[in-house]
Amino acid sequence: MARKGDFYPFNDYKVEDDVAKIFFTNTKREKFEILVDLDILNYLKKINHHWRASYRKKADSYYAQTILHDEYLIGYYKTKTPYLHKMILEAETKKDQYIHHINHNTLDNRRVNLEITSNKNNSMDRNGQNSNNKSGYRNVCWDKNSKIWVVQIQLNGVNTRLGKFEDVKQAGKFAEDMRLKYYGKYRGTSNKFKHYNYTKIILEE
CATH class of the missing domain: 3.30.730 (GCC-box Binding Domain)
Incomplete structure (x- = not known):
């Protein structure tokens, strides 16, 4: 039996040099590109989930997010709807720690663009x-x-x-x-x- 979400397999993507662009189009026909390193692309293809650009009103930004169906992955990441940047850093961030997108493109999830910082610094750098x-x-x-x-x-x-x-x-x-x-x-x-x-x-x- 098909599970909810199985109608959306892993996204289309394109590799340019050492960067992969994962494509997503929402219901408004707005197009997004999620950037990841090639080893992360291979991992995402392996777990085979669909990624979307989820809007967070508080941050006024879009973040890459999916819905997990595999119980092992849900347990490993401690959520059914993980954000990609947290998965990449395997972040179990403390109360006062956040993952900061250095170039402010919150869909750019290359490791070089991610760092764990404090809530104070993350709030200042907006x-x-x-x-x-x-x-x-x-x-x-x-x-x-x-x-x-x-x-x-x-x-x-x-x-x-x-x-x-x-x-x-x-x-x-x-x-x-x-x-x-x-x-x-x-x-x-x-x-x-x-x-x-x-x-x-x-x-x-």
Whole structure:
């Protein structure tokens, strides 16, 4: 008897040099590519499950995930619906540990793009602003009382104001520079200000 999920065998894929691209198309006809190393491709072909790009609202990103049917695999990975990045690192992450996709492509599951990090670092190293952000720039908000743009970031667990600006783009650039200064490699990425210089900084008094 066919089991639920057996109608979807292992995905189509393509090998380019030392990287495999696993293809997935969702019900909206959106196409995704999941990247893995060749030894992982061989393992996934062997266990013969279908992989999909699952959207996680909290992270606003897609992650490679499957539904396991084999009882041994379910026991080994301690879940019926494992994420591929956790399977690859065989991660039994602690409460304050997460797997970080270094280049921010959460469907790129090559080992070179995965590292176990803390929740603090993983949260710092994200793309874009919060969903309720009105400025269009991460760490920039509007102060209604002062009628000015404010840059604030988390330092040692505390929201800290670092500057005030009349121009929102200047505030956005300053915020990006402050993330680089205080967060280092976990600052997140942005190409908005590649050739932009800010002026007329109004620092917090």
